[in-house]
Amino acid sequence: MSHIPTNTTLLREILTGFIRNEVQKTGMTRVVVGLSGGVDSALSALLAAEALGPTNVLAILMPYRSSHADSQAHAEMVVNKCGIESLLIDISPQIDAYFERFPDADSRRRGNKMARERMTILYDHSMRWNGLVLGTSNKTELLLGYGTLYGDMASAINPLGDLYKTQIWALAKAVGVPEVIVTKVPSADLWLGQTDEGELGFTYREVDKLLYLMVDQRYTKPELVAAGFPERFVEDIAMRIMMSQFKRRLPVIAKVSQRTIDRDFRYSRDWGK
Amino acid sequence: MSIRVAIAQINPKLGDLQANLSLYDEKVGQGMKERADFLLFPELSLTGYYLRDTVPSLALTMKSAEITRLKQLSRQLPFGAGLVEESADHRFFNAAVYFEDGEVRHVHRKVYLPTYGMFDEQRYFAAGNRIRAFESKFGRLALLICEDLWHPSTINVAALDGALAVLCPSASPLRGVVDEQVQDDNARYWEMINRNYAETYSLFMIYGNRCGFEDGVGFWGGSEIVDPFGQRVAKAKYYEEDFIVAEIPFESVRRKRTISPLLRDEDIDLTINELMRIRERPGEPKAVQKFKSSKVQRVVKAKPRKRRQPPLRRKLR
Numbered sequence: 001m002s003h004i005p006t007n008t009t010l011l012r013e014i015l016t017g018f019i020r021n022e023v024q025k026t027g028m029t030r031v032v033v034g035l036s037g038g039v040d041s042a043l044s045a046l047l048a049a050e051a052l053g054p055t056n057v058l059a060i061l062m063p064y065r066s067s068h069a070d071s072q073a074h075a076e077m078v079v080n081k082c083g084i085e086s087l088l089i090d091i092s093p094q095i096d097a098y099f100e101r102f103p104d105a106d107s108r109r110r111g112n113k114m115a116r117e118r119m120t121i122l123y124d125h126s127m128r129w130n131g132l133v134l135g136t137s138n139k140t141e142l143l144l145g146y147g148t149l150y151g152d153m154a155s156a157i158n159p160l161g162d163l164y165k166t167q168i169w170a171l172a173k174a175v176g177v178p179e180v181i182v183t184k185v186p187s188a189d190l191w192l193g194q195t196d197e198g199e200l201g202f203t204y205r206e207v208d209k210l211l212y213l214m215v216d217q218r219y220t221k222p223e224l225v226a227a228g229f230p231e232r233f234v235e236d237i238a239m240r241i242m243m244s245q246f247k248r249r250l251p252v253i254a255k256v257s258q259r260t261i262d263r264d265f266r267y268s269r270d271w272g273k
Numbered sequence: 274m275s276i277r278v279a280i281a282q283i284n285p286k287l288g289d290l291q292a293n294l295s296l297y298d299e300k301v302g303q304g305m306k307e308r309a310d311f312l313l314f315p316e317l318s319l320t321g322y323y324l325r326d327t328v329p330s331l332a333l334t335m336k337s338a339e340i341t342r343l344k345q346l347s348r349q350l351p352f353g354a355g356l357v358e359e360s361a362d363h364r365f366f367n368a369a370v371y372f373e374d375g376e377v378r379h380v381h382r383k384v385y386l387p388t389y390g391m392f393d394e395q396r397y398f399a400a401g402n403r404i405r406a407f408e409s410k411f412g413r414l415a416l417l418i419c420e421d422l423w424h425p426s427t428i429n430v431a432a433l434d435g436a437l438a439v440l441c442p443s444a445s446p447l448r449g450v451v452d453e454q455v456q457d458d459n460a461r462y463w464e465m466i467n468r469n470y471a472e473t474y475s476l477f478m479i480y481g482n483r484c485g486f487e488d489g490v491g492f493w494g495g496s497e498i499v500d501p502f503g504q505r506v507a508k509a510k511y512y513e514e515d516f517i518v519a520e521i522p523f524e525s526v527r528r529k530r531t532i533s534p535l536l537r538d539e540d541i542d543l544t545i546n547e548l549m550r551i552r553e554r555p556g557e558p559k560a561v562q563k564f565k566s567s568k569v570q571r572v573v574k575a576k577p578r579k580r581r582q583p584p585l586r587r588k589l590r
Contacts, residue, residue, distance in 0.1 A: 005450055005451045005452045006452065007450050007451060007452050007453070007454065009455075010450050010454070010455065010456070010457065011450055013511075013512060014447065014457075016448070016489060017485055017486070017491065017512050017513065018489065018491060020488040021284070021485055021491075022486055023487070025286075025486075039277065157489070210441065239429050266325040266326045267326055267327065268287060268323040268324075268325055268487060268488045269488045270287050270323070270486075270487050270488050271288050271327065272286070272287065272288050272289060273286065273287055273289060
């Protein structure tokens with residue numbers, strides 16, 4: 001009960017079924033995915049290639065000039081590994097052109113801008129190529145709010161959103177994501193030397209254990225402390241989840257009518273499909 | 274008597290009656306080809322599951338053209354359908370309807386509407402208040418829908434009412450991926466229930482689940498038929514479309530009940546007396562809540578009693 005299950009055989013079966021089903025019911029056959037060179041997008045791409053066939057997956061590599069050289073190399077490894085379509089688009093010119101007007105922008109602003117720029121490219125090619133944008137955000141980062149709203153968090157369907165990072169690693173290994181990608185230190189690669197765990201202040205394995213008990217198993221704070229987690233850590237994470245709730249919801253709509261979208265106008269996304 | 278029972282494990286289109294009616298046609302055709310005598314469709318398989326605000330626009334009254342069409346279809350092969358039924362006073366029910374030889378033989382309105390966690394059924398549906406076994410040309414059957422069976426009282430009533438087989442249309446979502454299991458944890462739980470009920474009540478459990486995804490929620494399939502000895506006689510694939518057929522020898526109900534006549538020995542009066550006592554007891558939240566509802570009061574009126582009267586000990590008939 002207290003450890004995070006990693007039944008990779010079953011996860012693989014469910015997630016490929018999910019991709020196939022949710023794509024086909026929109027009347028499309030293809031997906032577009034941004035490949036960063038990291039484990040999450042590699043896993044998404046491999047699962048999609050397995051579910052839809054490699055020719056139905058378009059990977060877009062969107063490096064910025066400060067991106068780590070390994071990132072592109074690793075993304076290319078994934079493309080070669082599963083034989084999917086790919087496209088390389090250097091986003092440096094459009095990012096630099098914009099920040100010429102705002103030279104004081106800090107690395108967070110720049111990082112967010114890059115994430116959103118990549119999103120606009122993915123959606124442009126979604127239309128051009130007639131494929132759904134495939135998400136790559138995992139449950140850990142979604143709960144912690146460690147992602148850019150309308151940037152890397154944007155997608156049409158996301159096979160990974162209910163998997164903790166710990167599960168991502170296990171599943172990535174099982175489906176054949178190259179070892180070097182699975183074992184490398186996770187980084188958003190938005191600026192030089194950035195690492196997720198350095199920025200967050202804790203490791204994914206630590207926080208996943210806590211999140212699993214807190215969110216999935218509904219442990220209360222005293223129960224989490226009794227299970228050995230420092231009280232401060234428990235409080236910090238609970239606060240992070242609360243403060244990032246806005247990222248997991250649609251924009252707030254001011255209700256004036258009898259029937260307001262998503263409040264009392266309630267339909268499934270797959271309505272009619 | 275022995276019949277061939279089929280289960281259509283389908284992936285209906287959410288909110289598209291016409292598409293799903295065609296799917297029903299197709300599966301009835303397949304059932305005929307496989308010489309089935311009866312076919313079970315999953316819960317809400319004529320409409321899809323996460324209907325939300327589309328419920329009123331998909332609801333069928335017993336006079337709807339679609340019902341007439343389904344009646345006609347049942348001349349080829351009797352079947353159990355899952356749909357939204359609208360009553361004359363415009364309540365909407367999550368219903369299972371038994372069609373046979375051009376007629377509706379039985380309607381079961383889901384009694385227990387899950388409204389917790391990922392479920393929201395009571396927001397959109399009215400709850401049924403009846404559990405009845407019914408006569409079919411194959412013998413006495415009962416229909417219970419999905420969550421109904423998570424309340425053991427429902428199968429208890431169905432079995433005591435004489436059902437030889439319980440048909441359970443289901444739309445059960447996969448959830449809880451655990452280690453070293455070929456299926457998710459919800460599937461495991463359901464399989465335990467089916468086996469346990471079949472063996473405990475000495476009847477056939479005919480469980481028809483759907484597959485496919487709606488808004489990211491997958492349905493685990495795995496439809497099955499379990500005999501009165503707790504043996505699985507047919508099993509559909511997990512997580513994908515399938516169509517299964519199996520022979521159901523009703524003689525095995527007799528044989529099992531001869532070996533272990535538990536139902537014969539069931540003391541209904543004891544249960545009724547104890548339940549009435551429990552219902553009157555203060556501090557039982559569920560009992561008090563039910564006692565206050567108008568439908569139960571009608572039952573109470575039939576047997577008027579003063580408060581503080583000691584629990585009934587005589588046999589009720």
